[in-house]
Amino acid sequence: MTAPQKVLVDESGRIAEDQRALDDLFSLTYEELRRLASLVRRNSNRASINSTALVHEVWIKLKDSPRLVLTSIPHFKAIAARAMRQVLVDEARRKIARKRGGDGDASFVPLDESNEGTVRCDAELVALDEALNELARVSPRQAHMVESRFFGGFSVAETAQAVGMSESAVERDWRAAKAWLAGRIRPRYQ
């Protein structure tokens, strides 16, 4: 699995030149995500944990890093969003694959696989990923927007800035993309 490279392909400029730094960023995001997960699990105040805060925190930790020549917060956030998407989708795929073929003894994750919500979640994520890829083919801008907002916690204003559109246009695009993606995901698994 070469998840970081996927990020690398999508991003350009100096960051893309540094595979190692990207790997760092990627594992960082990953670890932060796990931390977040465990916080949720411990019944922490869920409302206080959102992807915006999460990405911001990661940014705070990374911004002084000389080797990660991050030029801007939006740029970084875009990477972080992609990394998060990658992490979640990879995990969902692993779970589905294991359910299909694994005997359970050979792998670590001791899941209670009867949990319906989890199963649905796995499938939904994979479906979302596929649908996003499809959307990216017809409208890269909107796919990027979804990725930024959902996985990266971008606000409407930040998204507008990142894609160079008005906020109302972003709201419009977002609403359509969201509805379309929902339609792509739900019918198959409901």
Next chain:
Amino acid sequence: MDSCRWEQIQTLFHDAIERPEHEREAFLECACNADQELMAEVRLMLQADDRGTSPLDRGLPDLAHQMLAACLETDPAREFGAYRLTRLLGEGGMGVVWLAERRDAGNLVAIKFLPHAGLSPARRDRFGREIKTLGKLKHPYIARLYDAGALEDGTPWFAMEYVEGIPLGDYLRQRQLPVEARLKLFRAICTAVQYAHGQEIIHRDLKPSNILVEYDGTPRLLDFGIARELHLPDDSPELTRPALRFLSRDYAAPEWVRDGTVGFQTDVYSLGVILNEMVIQPRPADLDILCAKAMHQDPDERYASVEALIRDVDHYLKNEPLDARPDSWTYSFGKFVTRNRWTVAAASVTFTFIAGLSIFFTLRLAAERDRANHETAIATATNRFLADDLLARTDPFRGDNARESFVSVVKEASPHIDQQFRSEPLVAARLHQTLARSFDNRSDFPQARREYDRAGQLFLQAEGPLSEDAIIIHLARAQMEARSYEKGAMALAKSLLAGAGSTIPRIRSPSPDVEIWLLTTRGVIALVANDARSANQNFAAALSKAQSSSVDENRRRHIKQWLAFSYIRLGMGAKAETLFRELIDEYSHAAGSESPDTLKARINLAQSLYGQGKYTEAIEEDNRIYPVLVRKLGEDHETTLTLLGSRAASEGSLGMYDDAIRDDLTVYRIAVKKQGPVSLFSIGMLSDAAVSQCQAGRYAEGEANARKAHQEAIQAYGPRAGLTGGTSYALAICLIGRNRLDEASELLSSIDIQATIQMSGDPRVAASIALARGEIAARRGNYALAKHYADLAAPDFDRPGAAPTDVRSLAKLRNVIEEHRVAK
């Protein structure tokens, strides 16, 4: 679907949602133009939009929870390899840890897994490195590695010793341990880190949650996840920098956070923060110093090693001076007697004051200084006074058990040092050095020599013939010899200095510290040898070097103090005054306006004012210091008495006889009570009081007091002693006033001028005697002889800044001579 189609879908969607719900279906039928697929797509979107149940409406935390946290749910029956997992112990970004049982042996182990290892090579590498690191470490306070491997899906794992303990923070909260117990626990933690450093492994993530404490109080270090082996190139500092990890920055050394610099000091910093939290305020000042040194922002200012940190923890536990302030002898001195800190600190005050100039036991011969012989006189006086009189006779510890505890602590400590620190010769060497300094400070020269020698030997053995520590010991010893004023000591001091001076050039790049020591030692020896100019140059050079390098502030101030003394000897009182004022500001800022160091500097300032003839200012300064000393030390403490004597000298010089007499007699009464009638203080002050009384015309009281002082001085110290000389002068002054000229003349002849100058530190002894002789001659009608004596005294008393009383006496004598000449 292509872009065009997608635009079509979106346009329809937006158009539809702008219409009322019941009109939408009709709109779609019409707009889609029988394109069923298109219509279905938009219809689906509208439904999703209405329901608001898109997965995108759920937050990321929810998803993250389902995706990642779920994998941590437990399956107690789970087995793999030789292990059966029992329960989840912990989780974090860097892995999850399970309690497991070995199926064959039945013992419990902790197993750490790295889930999703494949997602990032960096994570995998790091996990592998942790296994290697742990494999190298075998220490009772470090959880041991047993086994390692990978699951079939590639998830790496390792099994380590299961520690049945609780995190350090919780442990401390649960048990209300006294400071000492906390320090011992901390020390144990330090030894584990020190051991790891010995294996060239730096932990880099020391924090309370990574330290478990077992029920019996044994600490165990965990999580070498980002430990680094020194001899391996650090593949990617970024990879392990705290910025990239979820380390708490609270425990991460600033230079590491900043630029990735890693060394032993990285862990020292974390340990410092941990200690700071383990021993919370309020706590003894020494622990503040210790924590501050360990947590210093500048790694070079931190303890250089965990060994050094442990050393100071030990010092603290044993009530010994910390190395954290190795250059502050006042501090070393005081720390030995925590039970009576102020007494000892005050003893240091007295010491420096005396070493500085000290003319409190003035014969009130005058107050200005002479250029030529003055330096010699003061240097000699200072040293003899210090070595023979003050430290031998005035005992700042008398009246309490502090002296006993000081001596017993030190004497007990020394023989155990070598045995206890056999494996740590540098620790032993430092201890001997500290002891040496303490003995040195209280002028116990034979003991100090023994300790210096031992420290020097140990440093040489441990660090080789070019050991800078050994050189510094030599130089410290040389300074001590010079100050000791013992027979042959000066020659020894000079040869030690020469030895150090010839060794230092052989060191490839000598540290500023050793060079500063060399310069300071040259200065001290020059000062003692009455070469004030050379002393001044050396101190100035030492100070400039100390300012340009990162030398301890206290050390720098100490040098500044010496420089100020050298200015006094050069007769440049104004420069000394400036320096003392700066020192007062600095010390006040660093330790408060009433700290021992600040007071010491203020006393010295008052002395420099007195030395410049600024009597009024000197008295004002004395008046400010006096209540503080009374409050801190009590009114019968030697330092307080010294100050009072000093004030009396200024008052006498201004002709404020009543004030001077009051102060002198106060000191006298207390001195008699504390030290008996035959002591330097008692006799000296009585004699001073007598001079003032007779000068004020109170001849009966004055003569009685002077006679008493004189007799006791002769009995105790002999007729030629400096102290006896002072009392002879006092008595002579009173007798002249009563016109008993023969007896007065005889007394003046008996004075050993050189000894008296040494004793009093006042170079105008001869001039004062000449003036007295002149008065006798005039009273006898021998005006030619009177003029001769007046001329002898003139150079001392005609100078600006001379004491008004002396100026007046000389003027009076000249008037008498002049009247006679005119009458004739």
